[in-house]
Amino acid sequence: MPTPNLVAFVAGARSTYLEQVRQIAPPVLIRREAELARLAEFCTTSDEVTNRRYLWWRAPAWTGKSALLSSFVLDPPPEIRVVSFFVTARYVGNSDRAAFVEIVTEQLAELLGESVPPFQDPGRRERQWFRFFADAAAHCEARGLRLILVVDGLDEDRGVIGPGARSIAGLLPTNPPCGARVVVAGRPNPPIPSDVPAGHPLRDPAIILALDRSNHATTIRADMQADLERLRNGSLLERDLLGLVTAAGGGLSGRDLQELSTDPDVTEWDIDQLLSTVAGRSFASRAPRWNDRPRVYLLGHEELQQDAIRAYGPRRLVCYRDRLHTWADAYRQQLWPPYTPEYLLRGYYRLLLATGDLARAVAHATDLARHDRMLDLTGGDAGALAEITDAQNAILAGTAPDLSAMARLAVHRQRINDRNSHIPTRLPAVWARLGHATRGEQLARSITDSDCQSRALANVAGALAQADQHARAERIARGIVNPDHQADALAKVAAALAQAGKHTHAAQIATDAEQVAYAITNADRQAWALADVAAALAQAGKHAHAAQIATDAEQVARTIVNPQIQAWVLTDVAGALAQAGERTQAAQVVRTIIGSDYQAQALVDVASALVQVGEYTHAEQIARTITSPRYLVF
Numbered sequence: 001m002p003t004p005n006l007v008a009f010v011a012g013a014r015s016t017y018l019e020q021v022r023q024i025a026p027p028v029l030i031r032r033e034a035e036l037a038r039l040a041e042f043c044t045t046s047d048e049v050t051n052r053r054y055l056w057w058r059a060p061a062w063t064g065k066s067a068l069l070s071s072f073v074l075d076p077p078p079e080i081r082v083v084s085f086f087v088t089a090r091y092v093g094n095s096d097r098a099a100f101v102e103i104v105t106e107q108l109a110e111l112l113g114e115s116v117p118p119f120q121d122p123g124r125r126e127r128q129w130f131r132f133f134a135d136a137a138a139h140c141e142a143r144g145l146r147l148i149l150v151v152d153g154l155d156e157d158r159g160v161i162g163p164g165a166r167s168i169a170g171l172l173p174t175n176p177p178c179g180a181r182v183v184v185a186g187r188p189n190p191p192i193p194s195d196v197p198a199g200h201p202l203r204d205p206a207i208i209l210a211l212d213r214s215n216h217a218t219t220i221r222a223d224m225q226a227d228l229e230r231l232r233n234g235s236l237l238e239r240d241l242l243g244l245v246t247a248a249g250g251g252l253s254g255r256d257l258q259e260l261s262t263d264p265d266v267t268e269w270d271i272d273q274l275l276s277t278v279a280g281r282s283f284a285s286r287a288p289r290w291n292d293r294p295r296v297y298l299l300g301h302e303e304l305q306q307d308a309i310r311a312y313g314p315r316r317l318v319c320y321r322d323r324l325h326t327w328a329d330a331y332r333q334q335l336w337p338p339y340t341p342e343y344l345l346r347g348y349y350r351l352l353l354a355t356g357d358l359a360r361a362v363a364h365a366t367d368l369a370r371h372d373r374m375l376d377l378t379g380g381d382a383g384a385l386a387e388i389t390d391a392q393n394a395i396l397a398g399t400a401p402d403l404s405a406m407a408r409l410a411v412h413r414q415r416i417n418d419r420n421s422h423i424p425t426r427l428p429a430v431w432a433r434l435g436h437a438t439r440g441e442q443l444a445r446s447i448t449d450s451d452c453q454s455r456a457l458a459n460v461a462g463a464l465a466q467a468d469q470h471a472r473a474e475r476i477a478r479g480i481v482n483p484d485h486q487a488d489a490l491a492k493v494a495a496a497l498a499q500a501g502k503h504t505h506a507a508q509i510a511t512d513a514e515q516v517a518y519a520i521t522n523a524d525r526q527a528w529a530l531a532d533v534a535a536a537l538a539q540a541g542k543h544a545h546a547a548q549i550a551t552d553a554e555q556v557a558r559t560i561v562n563p564q565i566q567a568w569v570l571t572d573v574a575g576a577l578a579q580a581g582e583r584t585q586a587a588q589v590v591r592t593i594i595g596s597d598y599q600a601q602a603l604v605d606v607a608s609a610l611v612q613v614g615e616y617t618h619a620e621q622i623a624r625t626i627t628s629p630r631y632l633v634f
Contacts, residue, residue: 017084017103017106017107018073018074019286019287020086020094020286021070021073021074021084021086022070022074023284023286023298024066024067024070024086024088025067025070025071025073025074026067026070026071029067029068029071030214031214032064032067032068032071032214035057035068035211036068036071036072038209039055039068039072039183040076040077042055042181042183043076043077043080043146043148043181043183044077044079044080044146047179052181052206052207053175053176053180053181053182053201054181054182054183054184054201054202054204054207055181055182055183055184055207055209056183056184056185056186056202056207056208056209057069057183057184057185057209057211058185058186058187058188058208058209058210058211059185059187059188059210059211059212059213060187060188060213061187061303062213062221062301062303063211063212063213063214064211064213064214065152065153065185065186065211066086066152066153066185066301066302067214068185068211069084069086069150069152069183069185070084070086070152072150072183073150076148079144079145079146080140080145080146080147080148081111081136081140081145081146081147081148082148082149082150083104083107083108083111083136083147083148083149083150084104084107084149084150084151084152085099085100085103085104085150085151085152085168086151086152086153087100087151087152087153087154087156087157087168088153088156088302088305095156095157095158096157096158096168097126097157097166097167097168097170097171098122098125100151100168100171101122101125101126101128101129101171102125104129104133104149105125105128105129105132108129108132108133108135108136109132109479110475111136111139111140111147112132112135112136112139112478113474113475113477113478113479114132114478114479115445115479115480115481116128116132122393126171129171130173133147133149133173133176133177133180134177134178137176137177137178137179137180138177138178140178140179140180141178141179146179146180146181147176147178147179147180147181148180148181148182148183149172149176149180149181149182149183150182150183150184151168151172151182151183151184151185152184152185152186153185153186153302154168154169154184154185154186155186155187155189155190156186156302157169157193166195167193167195167196169184169192169193169195169196169202170193170195170196170197172184172196172200172202174197174199174200174201182201184202185211221301221303224282224300224301224304225282225304225307227282228242228282228304228307228308228311231282232308232311232312236262236263237261237263237266237270237271237274238274240257240260240261240262240263240320241257241271241274241275242282242308242312243308243312243316243317243320244257244260244320244323244324245257245283245297245298245299246299246305246308246309246312246317246320247312247317247320247321247324248320248321248324248343248347248348248351249298249347249350249351249354250296250297250298250299250305250347251296251298251342251343251346251347252296252297252341252343253288253293253294253295253296253297253341253342253343254268254269254271254272254275254294254295254297255268255294255341256296256341256343257271257297258270258271259327259341260323260324260327275297282299282300282301282304283297283298283299283300284297284298284299284300285297285298286298288342289342289346293341293342296342296343321351321355324348324351325360327344328344328348331344332367332369332370335369336367336369336370336372336373337373338373338376340373345370345373345374345377348364349361349364349365349387352364353390353391353394358391358394358395358398358402358405361391361394362391362395362402362405362408362409364387365384365387365388365390365391365409365412366388366408366409366411366412368412368415371384371387371416375446378438378439378442379431379436379438379439379440379441379442379443380439380441380442380443380444380445380446381416381419381420381446382442382445382446384416385413385416385446388409388412388413388416391405391409392406392409395409417448420446420447420448421447421448421449421452423443423446423447423452423456425447425452425455425456425459426456426459427443427456428440428441428443428444428456428457428459428460429456429459429460429462429463430463431443432460432463432464432467433463433466433467435467437460437464437467437469437472440460440463440464441457441460441476443456444456444457444459444460445457450481450482451482451485454480454481454482454484454485454486455482455485457476457477457479457480457485457489458477458480458485458486458488458489458492460473460476461473461474461476461477461480461489461492461493462488462489462492462493462496464476465492465493465495465496465497466492466496468496468500470493470496470497470500470502470505473489473492473493473496474490474493474509476489477489477490477492477493478490478512483516483517483519483520484520484522484525484529486513486516487513487516487517487520487529487532487533488528488529488532490509490510490512490513490516491510491513491529491532491533491535491536492532492536493509494506494507494509494510494513494533494536494537494539494540495532495535495536495539497509497540498536498539498540498541499539503540503541504540506536506539506540507537507540507541507542509536510533510536510537510540510542511537513529513532513533513536514530514533514537514549516529517529517530517532517533518530523556523557523559523560524560524562524565524569526556527553527554527556527557527560527569527573528553528568528569528572530549530550530552530553530556531550531553531557531569531572531573531575531576532572532576533549534546534547534549534550534553534573534576534577534580535572535575535576535579535609537549537580538576538579538580538581539579539612543580543581544580546576546579546580547577547580547581547582547585549576550573550576550577550580550582551585553569553572553573553576554570554573554589557569557570557573563594564598566594567593567594567598567601567602568598570589570590570592570593570602571593571598571601571602571605572605573589574586574587574589574590574593574602574605574606575602575605575606575608575609576609577589578605578606578609579609579612583606583615586606586609587606589602590602590603590606603623603625604623607620607623
């Protein structure tokens with residue numbers, strides 16, 4: 001494969017999903033060097049050597065498939081980029097086609113530096129998945145890299161149950177584009193889903209590799225299953241802990257389990273101690289979504305989740321879910337106070353949808369107080385709007401859609417939209433500057449007007465770039481749809497990188513911003529964008545290129561009818577020319593600006609630009625020519 005252009009590429013998909021993969025991966029992968037080498041060989045071998053696009057690790061349960069693939073996803077060869085999905089019922093909402101589309105598309109979008117369009121119906125989401133996969137594969141190929149899709153647990157797909165069901169396997173491309181390849185894993189049974197077309201690589205036995213059972217995995221299985229049996233037949237507290245985590249689908253903290261316990265004397269400390277000792281080896285823990293919340297527990301293996309479901313049976317699990325409903329109702333009656341458990345604001349809603357409890361799901365998706373609490377925690381209404389969309393899609397999927405519930409959801413969506421239509425576009429950037437980057441980004445994405453949202457995201461990207469969060473700023477900037485604001489955001493990121501001494505990366509981003517700027521049709525905005533790009537290129541040391549862009553910006557600015565806007569744009573053009581070393585041309589531009597105050601402002605900008613590049617003598621000479629009283633303090 002060609003040498004990858006790593007400097008020009010946003011390295012890998014840093015989706016939050018990787019944090020979940022880390023919970024699946026073992027601390028150390030034992031005696032799987034040969035299998036890792038086989039994976040690396042499959043992913044990196046050139047197309048001229050092999051025409052295989054699929055590799056299928058097939059083995060019974062407890063063989064170590066997830067351990068192998070999660071370890072590979074977290075540490076892949078440098079010449080590939082990996083996106084992944086691990087089908088599991090241990091995490092609520094992670095075991096069907098909809099979850100696959102959502103989670104993998106998010107990773108692909110981040111790899112591309114784009115944003116996923118929100119609030120779409122399932123059909124459009126699936127079409128977007130194919131588009132993002134093709135774009136990401138082409139993006140990687142253009143940089144000498146290869147895109148790899150890893151899907152573990154195809155046999156655990158809940159979407160293949162029932163008539164007319166649609167599987168994750170049915171979404172996997174028959175012919176992955178631009179050299180992309182697919183690695184899957186699963187048990188020999190059940191058979192390949194019926195919606196996988198004839199001729200699909202999954203139906204080719206030649207792609208299958210048998211994974212030998214790991215002795216280490218066998219030992220872990222024995223220990224975990226012994227723990228599971230001990231808990232299921234243990235004390236009332238132990239039986240309750242296992243039953244509640246199983247019924248909830250994971251995501252309950254020690255504090256949550258203490259509140260749900262029927263033992264009034266049990267403490268959070270007691271529960272954490274129990275689940276961190278030998279008796280709790282069948283449990284795993286993961287970090288919360290929000291930093292101020294405690295860690296949460298889930299069962300340590302997909303098979304344990306299924307074993308526990310079978311062991312308790314549907315009637316007992318209903319009893320445990322009734323406890324969850326009563327617990328949720330208590331917090332709802334308190335109007336969702338600040339100490340509301342994270343599970344009730346995230347995982348519980350997914351449980352309601354997964355169990356078909358649409359009445360409760362609609363009640364939660366139209367609860368303004370609950371969504372106010374989510375807004376307070378996340379800084380935006382993106383999660384609330386996504387819940388409304390999911391509830392609407394679930395209702396429409398039924399045989400007799402509840403029009404009354406659809407109307408309630410539509411009214412609540414409009415209420416959320418209304419409160420987001422008045423957010424000042426500079427406010428999200430203020431939150432970002434105060435160190436609340438996630439809150440700032442989420443608040444910007446909650447703005448319903450597309451132009452205002454793009455402007456707010458550009459401001460957030462600029463604020464993060466100035467705070468040295470360059471990778472996040474670049475991701476946000478590249479995801480802005482509006483070209484006017486995308487060019488502005490990319491130019492801000494490039495300028496910040498140049499100021500940090502990362503000139504090569506800054507020049508590459510500024511060049512990308514240039515391409516976006518030339519696509520802008522409005523003369524005012526194009527001239528402004530080109531001037532900003534020129535300034536960024538100058539700061540990155542690309543003076544000749546910067547002078548050329550600034551000259552183009554000046555020509556476009558001359559077509560602007562509004563004299564005030566033209567003066568402002570020419571002021572930026574003059575500053576960019578000065579930074580590019582074109583002092584004579586900069587002075588000529590200033591002299592053509594109509595209005596003494598506008599000229600004075602332009603001289604201030606030119607002098608400031610010269611100071612930035614260390615030309616203090618010339619800056620002083622220009623400053624002394626300013627006669628306007630408003631600018632003498634300069």
